[in-house]
Structure formats: structure tokens, C-alpha cells
Amino acid sequence: MNKWLLRTSLSVFLFSQLQSNYVSAQSSERLFSDLDQASSWSLASIAYLNEMGITQGYDDGTYQPRKKITRQEVAGLLVRALQFPASESSSALPPDVRASNWSADSIQRVLSQGLMGNPNEPFRPTDPVTREELLSIFVQATSAKGQGTSTLSDEEVSDPASKQSIETSLEIGLLQGDGKKLDLDRPTERQEIAVFLTRLIQALEEPKTTETELTLVNENTVRIGAFEYPVTEEMQRLLNMDNKKILEGAALKVTLTPDFKIKDIVDLTLPASKKNLVFDGGDLHIKGNLTLLGDQMTIKNLSVDGMVQVEGNAKTALVFENTQFNGLNLNVASKLTLTGTTSVGSLTVAQKAVKDSEIVLQQNSVINDIIVPDKQNVPGLVKDYSGNQDKIQLINGQPRDSQPTASTGGSGTGGSSGGSVNPSVPVVADITKIQEVAEAYKLPTEVSVRLTDGSTVNRAVVWSAPEGVVIEEGEVTITQPGVYNFTGAVEGVKEKSKLKLDIRLPLKLVIGSGNTGIVVTEAGETKTVSFTSEPIPEVTKIVNHASYLLEWTDEQGRSTSEVELISTPGYTSHHVENGWIITKSDDSPVVSKELIAVKVKFNTPGTYSVQISAVKHEHRDEY
Structure with a gap:
């Protein structure tokens, strides 16, 4: 049974926010003629769900907020809210439901999801639904699970089988009260079911705004807080069972797709308990910040848009392999090993971390700017500095080999023709x-x-x-x-x-089978480099006027021109200052995944890495 149906079908609610009670009440009063009979606490929810097409009024213009809702009406509400698919025509109906009944289709769909009974037993379509029954259905449909912070006595719940569901409803805020006046055996009114649904929507959206612990359920599903969420196909590479040990118990905020799948990680914190583990990001990126509190961790194949914060109470050792960070703040003494194609925009070492830290640069790893309290700290921080200094472009914002110029006392930025920065100006x-x-x-x-x-x-x-x-x-x-x-x-x-x-361009590019883009070659040797290009379906199915920019770097991470394109079947090639651009000879659009293979000649031996980007052109000779 699909355990996250409510999240999937209520995606429309992500595009709107609840208005204030006052505004919603006014809206409700214009919609229905009898809302003077409704409790004030229900008006906002009635208007909101009516706008979304989930709850509806009657043909005479009334809402009948205090009418007791029946089982067949709940079935119809669930089908509209959850968008349950139609059942197979051969599916049987319960013995007390006729095929000609207006609710027959809804009942059949609800039963096919494993809710509200089974087809072999009477459905009791006109029976009222108690508050206890309704909340149990909601919890079952969403696989909601509490942490045991709300408890009820056996006397407060008429059906022992639903006790845990009611406790979960209290914990996540669907049902509110002190545990003594819950009236669980009372039939549910129409105004109440509107409030329950609205509260459920708000609870489902919580991981967007609050850092919550993560638990991996399986390859396709994660639990964040009380609910289970599916993950997008792309995110499966990150939230997979291989990363289970390091991600279990991690705190994160996420963004959600319209169908409530986990789309992006906004912020991720790996706690101090994580030690001697490997975290493989699967070439995806974190939209916000990554905070590392653990020790002896290897982070690879990951990019971070925000800052990487290395925190903790003791010296740590971290390895970053094939990673890209805009900024990395070293706030605790650490041994950092940057390897593969790791690139760091700015690496800031706090005063307290300078003395006992060590930075190891291997393979094609580079640091654009290393920021330290004193420029003279760098040779002692970077292992084998004389052999690796070419991998560092700037120190404290200045060219690596330049010295600070004297203060001019000016109020603007300044610098010499060599690019040094006036130290008197922030x-x-x-x-x-x-x-x-x-x-x-x-x-x-x-x-x-x-x-x-x-x-x-x-x-x-x-x-x-x-x-x-x-x-x-x-x-x-x-x-x-x-x-x-x-x-x-x-x-x-x-x-x-x-x-x-x-x-x-909205194209997913994957280099080679190993997704490394690294070539080891002798002088004059010809290699075949391949990559796949595929439109991103969430954005578009077809990409017109696509070309590909191939940029090569050597072992020191420097752009190199020691590369020559020998053969580009089906593509024309043009040399540009920072690489090669290849374009389809027939300029046809990219409509599905395509494999592109080019033959490359290297004039100088060594290890080279390639980066490929999709660029747009309007005319054959203009890029």
C-alpha cells in the first residue's frame, strides 16, 4: 500500500498559504450561506479547502458545517484529496454497496488503497465516522509515527487498535486537547474534518522550515520527523542505503517537489557521533550549508552552494574527494586532505585552528583563496607548500606571491597594477x-x-x-x-x-562510465572521451540550440591548451580561448539521452581532467 498518498495528492497546497482567520472568514461567508452556524475556529480551514476543491458545499449554497459526516462521504473526500487512481473494473464492491450508488467508485478506490476495511465485508456507507476513526485513517494513509511524547489511557480510546494512531495525531497536532476532553467517540462534523486536513498539511510542510532528523527507510523513501517522504530519482543517488550509516540521525532541511518528494537538501548537519565513515554525494549538491561535527570522514562527489563548516570540540581528520565548495570554514584544528578534482572557492582558517591544522593538496585539487590571520601562516599550514603553491591562487584576497601595499588612506578599494589589494579597505x-x-x-x-x-x-x-x-x-x-x-x-x-x-541549459551531463572526467596519457596519444546529455524532465523535454563547452585542466588545476580535438562524429568543433565548443552538425534538438564521444590528442604527457557545460547558441557561427 502506498504509505504517503496524502503528501502526493495534496501537492497543490504548497502553492498557497492560509490566510488570516479574518480574511478567510469573510471569504467563507461569501461562499456559503450558513456559516453563521460554524465555529469561528473552522472558518479559515473551510475557505481554504473549498478553494482547493477538497471540501465542497451543497447545491442549495449551504455548507452544513455541523452535519455528521458518513463513511461514504469520507470516502469521497479522500478520493478528491488524495486523488486515488481508479480501481480495476473487476474489483469487487462490498455486499452493502450497489454499483449504481453515487459513492460506489470512491468506496472502491479507497478500499483498493487498504483503507476503511476490505471489499469482502460490509462497508456501512451511511454510518457516521467518529473522530477516532477519522484520525486513524489519516495516520494510516501517511504512515505517520510519533515519538511517544503523547500518551492516552486505555479508557480514553474505545478501540485499543487505534490507540497509537490517536497518540500520533495528538503529537503532530491533528488533534488538540489535554487528553481529557477529546470526545473520540463523537461523530465527526464537516467543520472538524476541514480543520484536521489543514493541520495535517501544515505538519507535512514542516521539514521545509525546521531542521529535522533523517532516517532512511529504503532506496526510495526517507522518514523526516513524523512522516515518510519519497525521494526524486536524482536524489536517490544521495539518499541511498550506502550512505545510511552517515545520514541516519543527521539534521536537515529540504525543499519539496509539487508531489511532496524530497527535491533538494537546503542544510545538512552531520553530528559528532559520525566517525570513520564515507559520504558519497553522487555528484549532487546541497543548496545551503553543510556542517561537519564528526571525525575521520570522507566526503566525495558533492558540491555545496553555501558554506562547509568544520566544527567540533577536538582535532579532526577529513578527506574531500571530487568536491566543489564555494566556501569552507575551518573552525577547529583539522587535517584536511583535498584530492581528486576538489575545488574550494575560499578556505578560511580560524585563529584557534591555525596551530595544529594541516592542509594536504593532492591530484587536481585547488583552492582559489585561502584566508588566514597572517599570510605567513600558509607555508606551515599547507603540506609541501613549495610543490603545491600553484594550486592556491590567492592568499587573503591577494595574488599568492604579492605583498600588501602601503595604506593610502583612501575610502574606496585600490590596488597596484599587479592586482594587490589596499589593506586599509575591507x-x-x-x-x-x-x-x-x-x-x-x-x-x-x-x-x-x-x-x-x-x-x-x-x-x-x-x-x-x-x-x-x-x-x-x-x-x-x-x-x-x-x-x-x-x-x-x-x-x-x-x-x-x-x-x-x-x-x-537544462541538460544533465554525465562524463564517462566512471563519471570522473580524468585522463592519464602519454605525449601524442589519442584518447576517446565520452559523455551523455539528457534533458531534465522537470524543466523541459526538448533543448534546442545546444552546444557543449569542453574545458581541460592539467595536474595543477590550470587551464591548458595542450589538447586537440581529432574527431567529433556528428559534431562541428570550434576552438575558443578556454576550450573547445562542439555543436551538432544538423543542429537538431536534444530530445532524449544522447551519448557523445570525441577523440582527443594530448601533446604533453600527464593527467588531465575535463569539465563539460551545455551552452546555447542562436546561429551556427555565434556562440
Whole structure:
């Protein structure tokens, strides 16, 4: 039986919020002529559910809020709310339900979901439904499970089999009271069922706003708080049973798809109890922050849009493999090993963490900017600094080999022609983010500011959008590929922050069978590099005017031109400053998953990695 049906079918409720009782009451009074008979506490829910088409009035314009609801009426309500599919025509009806009855189809659908009895027994369609029966049905349909914080005596529940369901209803807020005046055996009124449904919707949405512990149920389902939620096919790579040991008990906030599937992780905290474990992100990304409190962990194949916070009470050892982070804050002494194609935008080492920390850079790992209390700390922090310094672009926002210029006393930013930064002026971090088309991006509420003493702080920022882009509740959703530049006013700083949002085509790109994009080659050797391209169905089924940009880096993470495309069957190729662009010779759209294979010649031996992006072109010779 489908245990999360209510979440799946009530997806429409995510697109609306409850109005105030006053406004909803006015709306209800205009809809129905007899709501003066309803209790004031039910008016908001009646109006809300009527607007959604879940509860309805009668032909004479009344709602009859105090009418006792029957079993066949509950069946009809469940079918409308849960959108149960039609049963097979051969499915039997209970002996007391005629096929000509208006409720026969609803009863058949509800029974096929394992709710409200079974077809071989009388259904009792005109019997009233008690509050106890109704709440038990809701809990069964959603697999809701409490933590035992609400308890009832056996005398308070008429059916011992439903005792746990009623306790769960109390715990998640469906039923409210002190346990002494619940009137569980009283028939349910129409106004009451509207309130119960509304409270259930609010409980289901809680993981969007509150960090809640996660439990993996199976490959397709997770439990967050009281409810079970399915996961999208893409998220299955992250929320899989291989990650069970490290994710069980982790705290997270999520976003949900319209059908209540887990879409994205907004924030994730791995507790201190997690030790000697591997977390494989499956090449997905976390929308917000990742906080690590454990020890001896390996994090791989993951990108984080926000900050990675390394916390805890003792020295830790962490390995990051094939990961991409905008920022990483080292707040406790640690041994960090960055390996594979790991890339860190800014790595900030707190004063208390400098002395006993060590940063190991392996393979193609790079750090754009390492921020430390004193620039002289870096050679002692980075293992084999002389051999790895080329993997670090900036130190405290300055070119690695430059020295700070003398203060000019000016009020704006400044610097020499060599790119050094005036230390008398706070420096605001700029942000670059690659985003898929039509995927909501939450603008950061804070940016990192490097002060004149070399320390860094986070300051609030208010963003201004480029023309044609609208910021709604701190998020933007852009449906056209391109580069969009935002400017931000930073609290207490005259310098503006800059955010470049690079919107790419809605294509899922996977490199090779191992998804690594790494090639080891001899000089003059020809290799075949393959990748798949597939439209993202949540956004579009067809992508027109698609080209692919192939960018190569060497072992030091530097862009290289020591690569030559030899053969691109079915594609034309064009060399550009930072790589190669290939385009379908017939310019046909991408309508399903496609395999693209190109032959590449390397003029210099070594280890190379490739990054592939989908870019848009309007004309054959313009990119």
C-alpha cells in the first residue's frame, strides 16, 4: 500500500498559504450561506479547502458545517484529496454497496488503497465516522509515527487498535486537547474534518522550515520527523542505503517537489557521533550549508552552494574527494586532505585552528583563496607548500606571491597594477554560481568580508537584481540561459558585493562510465572521451540550440591548451580561448539521452581532467 498518498495528492497546497482567520472568514461567508452556524475556529480551514476543491458545499449554497459526516462521504473526500487512481473494473464492491450508488467508485478506490476495511465485508456507507476513526485513517494513509511524547489511557480510546494512531495525531497536532476532553467517540462534523486536513498539511510542510532528523527507510523513501517522504530519482543517488550509516540521525532541511518528494537538501548537519565513515554525494549538491561535527570522514562527489563548516570540540581528520565548495570554514584544528578534482572557492582558517591544522593538496585539487590571520601562516599550514603553491591562487584576497601595499588612506578599494589589494579597505568576497535553467536559487543573506587586520567576518547583504530578473522571498528563478550579474549592498561596507549567476541549459551531463572526467596519457596519444546529455524532465523535454563547452585542466588545476580535438562524429568543433565548443552538425534538438564521444590528442604527457557545460547558441557561427 502506498504509505504517503496524502503528501502526493495534496501537492497543490504548497502553492498557497492560509490566510488570516479574518480574511478567510469573510471569504467563507461569501461562499456559503450558513456559516453563521460554524465555529469561528473552522472558518479559515473551510475557505481554504473549498478553494482547493477538497471540501465542497451543497447545491442549495449551504455548507452544513455541523452535519455528521458518513463513511461514504469520507470516502469521497479522500478520493478528491488524495486523488486515488481508479480501481480495476473487476474489483469487487462490498455486499452493502450497489454499483449504481453515487459513492460506489470512491468506496472502491479507497478500499483498493487498504483503507476503511476490505471489499469482502460490509462497508456501512451511511454510518457516521467518529473522530477516532477519522484520525486513524489519516495516520494510516501517511504512515505517520510519533515519538511517544503523547500518551492516552486505555479508557480514553474505545478501540485499543487505534490507540497509537490517536497518540500520533495528538503529537503532530491533528488533534488538540489535554487528553481529557477529546470526545473520540463523537461523530465527526464537516467543520472538524476541514480543520484536521489543514493541520495535517501544515505538519507535512514542516521539514521545509525546521531542521529535522533523517532516517532512511529504503532506496526510495526517507522518514523526516513524523512522516515518510519519497525521494526524486536524482536524489536517490544521495539518499541511498550506502550512505545510511552517515545520514541516519543527521539534521536537515529540504525543499519539496509539487508531489511532496524530497527535491533538494537546503542544510545538512552531520553530528559528532559520525566517525570513520564515507559520504558519497553522487555528484549532487546541497543548496545551503553543510556542517561537519564528526571525525575521520570522507566526503566525495558533492558540491555545496553555501558554506562547509568544520566544527567540533577536538582535532579532526577529513578527506574531500571530487568536491566543489564555494566556501569552507575551518573552525577547529583539522587535517584536511583535498584530492581528486576538489575545488574550494575560499578556505578560511580560524585563529584557534591555525596551530595544529594541516592542509594536504593532492591530484587536481585547488583552492582559489585561502584566508588566514597572517599570510605567513600558509607555508606551515599547507603540506609541501613549495610543490603545491600553484594550486592556491590567492592568499587573503591577494595574488599568492604579492605583498600588501602601503595604506593610502583612501575610502574606496585600490590596488597596484599587479592586482594587490589596499589593506586599509575591507574587501568583500565576490560569488560565482553555475545554475540550471528554471532552478530556484536562494541568494545568500551574508557575504564574507576581509577586514584590514586580515580577519574575516560575515556581513548581511541586500541584493539588487539585473534588469528583467525578479527577487521573490530571497530567491530567483531564471528561465533563459545567460550570465546575470547581481550587486549587493553590504552592511557597514561601502564596497559592493558582486554575484555572477551563470545560467546553463537544462541538460544533465554525465562524463564517462566512471563519471570522473580524468585522463592519464602519454605525449601524442589519442584518447576517446565520452559523455551523455539528457534533458531534465522537470524543466523541459526538448533543448534546442545546444552546444557543449569542453574545458581541460592539467595536474595543477590550470587551464591548458595542450589538447586537440581529432574527431567529433556528428559534431562541428570550434576552438575558443578556454576550450573547445562542439555543436551538432544538423543542429537538431536534444530530445532524449544522447551519448557523445570525441577523440582527443594530448601533446604533453600527464593527467588531465575535463569539465563539460551545455551552452546555447542562436546561429551556427555565434556562440
